[in-house]
Amino acid sequence: MSGNILENITEQYHSLTRSGKKLADYIFANASTTQYLPISTLAENSGVSEASITRFCHNLGLSGYNDFKLALAKSDYVTDLGDPSNSPETITAEDTLSNVFQKLHASNILSLNETLELLDEQNISKAVDLLSNADRVFCFGQGGSMVMAMEAWARFSTATSHFIHIEDSHMQAMNIALATSQDVILFFSYSGSTKDMEDIMNIAKDKNISIILVTHFPKSRAAGFADVVLLCGYNESPLQSGSVAAKVGQLFLIECLFYGFCKRNPELYAAARSASAEAIAQKLL
Amino acid sequence: MSGNILENITEQYHSLTRSGKKLADYIFANASTTQYLPISTLAENSGVSEASITRFCHNLGLSGYNDFKLALAKSDYVTDLGDPSNSPETITAEDTLSNVFQKLHASNILSLNETLELLDEQNISKAVDLLSNADRVFCFGQGGSMVMAMEAWARFSTATSHFIHIEDSHMQAMNIALATSQDVILFFSYSGSTKDMEDIMNIAKDKNISIILVTHFPKSRAAGFADVVLLCGYNESPLQSGSVAAKVGQLFLIECLFYGFCKRNPELYAAARSASAEAIAQKLL
DNA sequence: AATAAAATGAAAAATATTTTCAAAAATCTA
DNA sequence: TAGATTTTTGAAAATATTTTTCATTTTATT
Numbered sequence: 122m123s124g125n126i127l128e129n130i131t132e133q134y135h136s137l138t139r140s141g142k143k144l145a146d147y148i149f150a151n152a153s154t155t156q157y158l159p160i161s162t163l164a165e166n167s168g169v170s171e172a173s174i175t176r177f178c179h180n181l182g183l184s185g186y187n188d189f190k191l192a193l194a195k196s197d198y199v200t201d202l203g204d205p206s207n208s209p210e211t212i213t214a215e216d217t218l219s220n221v222f223q224k225l226h227a228s229n230i231l232s233l234n235e236t237l238e239l240l241d242e243q244n245i246s247k248a249v250d251l252l253s254n255a256d257r258v259f260c261f262g263q264g265g266s267m268v269m270a271m272e273a274w275a276r277f278s279t280a281t282s283h284f285i286h287i288e289d290s291h292m293q294a295m296n297i298a299l300a301t302s303q304d305v306i307l308f309f310s311y312s313g314s315t316k317d318m319e320d321i322m323n324i325a326k327d328k329n330i331s332i333i334l335v336t337h338f339p340k341s342r343a344a345g346f347a348d349v350v351l352l353c354g355y356n357e358s359p360l361q362s363g364s365v366a367a368k369v370g371q372l373f374l375i376e377c378l379f380y381g382f383c384k385r386n387p388e389l390y391a392a393a394r395s396a397s398a399e400a401i402a403q404k405l406l
Numbered sequence: 407m408s409g410n411i412l413e414n415i416t417e418q419y420h421s422l423t424r425s426g427k428k429l430a431d432y433i434f435a436n437a438s439t440t441q442y443l444p445i446s447t448l449a450e451n452s453g454v455s456e457a458s459i460t461r462f463c464h465n466l467g468l469s470g471y472n473d474f475k476l477a478l479a480k481s482d483y484v485t486d487l488g489d490p491s492n493s494p495e496t497i498t499a500e501d502t503l504s505n506v507f508q509k510l511h512a513s514n515i516l517s518l519n520e521t522l523e524l525l526d527e528q529n530i531s532k533a534v535d536l537l538s539n540a541d542r543v544f545c546f547g548q549g550g551s552m553v554m555a556m557e558a559w560a561r562f563s564t565a566t567s568h569f570i571h572i573e574d575s576h577m578q579a580m581n582i583a584l585a586t587s588q589d590v591i592l593f594f595s596y597s598g599s600t601k602d603m604e605d606i607m608n609i610a611k612d613k614n615i616s617i618i619l620v621t622h623f624p625k626s627r628a629a630g631f632a633d634v635v636l637l638c639g640y641n642e643s644p645l646q647s648g649s650v651a652a653k654v655g656q657l658f659l660i661e662c663l664f665y666g667f668c669k670r671n672p673e674l675y676a677a678a679r680s681a682s683a684e685a686i687a688q689k690l691l
Numbered sequence: 692a693a694t695a696a697a698a699t700g701a702a703a704a705a706t707a708t709t710t711t712c713a714a715a716a717a718t719c720t721a
Numbered sequence: 722t723a724g725a726t727t728t729t730t731g732a733a734a735a736t737a738t739t740t741t742t743c744a745t746t747t748t749a750t751t
Contacts, residue, residue, distance in 0.1 A: 138699085139698075139747090140698075157473075159738055160738065160740090161737090161739090164700095170699065171700080171701095172699070172741080172742090173698085173699065174739095187475075187739080191475065194476040194479040194480050218531070222527075223522075225658065226518055229658050229661075240507055242503050242504055245503065246503070264560075265560055268557045272553045366661070368557070369514070372653055372657065376510050376514075377507050380510065384506070423728085424716090425730065445709090446707070446708090454730085454731085455730065455732075456707090456708075456731085457730075457731060457732085458730065461730090471707090471709085472707095472708080
């Protein structure tokens with residue numbers, strides 16, 4: 122699910138030769154500096170011959186060592202973001218405003234990358250099945266995730282009127298108590314564990330209502346209830362609670378889900394696109 | 407506001423020599439392929455000598471041509487995203503689901519990049535001033551942007567109770583009619599032009615209430631009313647209306663604004679951070 | 692254990708990059 | 722504007738880097 126050279130190496134690691142593994146180990150340990158080394162230095166540092174490095178590059182499908190360095194540089198742009206010094210957790214009072222912006226930008230991109238990484242086509246397909254066949258889809262979320270539930274509702278409402286959003290958790294519970302097994306719940310919960318949520322999920326399970334959960338924690342309590350678990354990236358620390366970086370990943374996930382839904386229901390898509398464009402046009406000045 | 411090599415060249419373009427400009431022109435016209443050229447080919451293609459290329463690289467603060475190619479490769483990661491073939495607009499029925507995910511991912515990153523590019527430290531500071539000194543801050547938005555207004559309210563509510571969110575546009579108008587010049591409106595409108603919004607802005611102007619506008623269009627009607635205009639990136643076509651990529655940029659902008667606010671009001675920040683962490687902890691199982 | 696196949700590194704060959712230096716162009720000065 | 726000075730330039734030499742070749746070692750197979 123990515124053209125990142127480091128991931129390519131990881132995937133092929135098992136099929137590498139002895140020298141290849143030696144080289145790969147060095148590269149991983151020095152992922153951000155290797156791109157600047159001439160082949161001779163890399164040979165010396167990693168303990169393999171220059172010829173082996175050239176072969177290594179060819180085996181990866183690259184045209185040579187220069188190509189490899191370029192690929193590393195590109196992946197570096199991505200992996201640098203994981204560098205603690207670029208994390209918003211490390212934002213200090215000394216940071217200039219523009220520093221802060223850079224760090225937030227980096228963490229948002231990181232969140233997108235992680236979410237892309239965690240995207241599982243089969244899970245999305247399962248979720249799209251459920252959403253497509255549902256009588257009604259209840260978009261739920263609590264606290265910060267309530268906004269995401271609303272966003273999902275808003276997005277899907279451009280193509281279908283089957284989606285419902287309810288803010289208050291008591292009203293959520295009430296509505297689920299009256300729902301049927303033809304309905305589906307699309308639940309957003311970064312932590313995957315809040316009291317109110319568990320109440321609702323218990324009712325839903327009783328009534329055999331399918332649950333799609335968007336969370337960061339595949340082993341959370343909510344995940345145990347869910348029929349499909351969709352993971353979003355970004356390891357938010359408790360102190361950053363509410364940070365938007367996590368939400369950026371969720372937003373991206375919603376869009377993937379939506380496009381999957383449109384792919385499955387092309388008739389809805391086309392009709393709805395023009396209808397909602399018109400509706401909006403009327404609102405515009 | 408970025409370490410992108412192509413932007414560096416743009417910034418220094420006026421101070422380049424004749425051959426430097428010639429070279430820069432070629433590089434811009436061939437931004438994504440130059441990284442793969444040996445210096446001799448680039449010399450021939452661009453019509454300058456190899457020596458001039460080496461000097462050009464040194465003048466950019468790089469150690470040489472190899473370094474330059476690496477820098478280009480890194481910027482390529484970013485600029486590739488602008489490639490039409492990676493845009494979600496070009497998503498077709500033939501695209502596999504995983505292709506679609508890649509394209510959406512690319513467009514989201516593009517949106518973040520553009521927003522970072524458009525971020526103006528002075529404007530953020532002005533906005534932070536207004537938000538910090540306000541009696542109350544009304545977070546407004548309509549249609550898809552309503553969710554963003556809510557997100558802003560949710561985010562700032564982790565640090566202050568001065569922020570208010572009202573969904574219904576009639577209620578928005580009513581509340582503004584009762585507001586004072588000590589209050590501030592934080593308005594989200596991607597297009598910057600909807601009827602309901604204009605009504606509210608007219609009332610606000612009458613009462614001398616400050617307006618901060620988050621929009622994509624600096625010349626929109628709403629921008630004319632606003633005291634501070636904050637721009638978010640991503641050129642959403644009418645047909646993509648509602649796409650989340652634009653919202654990802656807005657979300658990022660909210661976070662920048664919030665960190666700016668916290669920097670200005672450190673006492674709120676620290677106190678609120680632990681208070682809301684506790685409040686959330688109680689909700690967790 | 693003998694053989695075949697694959698992998699490896701030293702060194703030669705091929706490429707690529709940087710530096711030097713003299714010539715050309717641009718800028719300045721009177 | 723003519724002449725002096727500085728800056729810019731490219732050809733070619735010097736240096737550095739990468740790739741290929743090939744003899745040797747290692748691993749796998751029978």
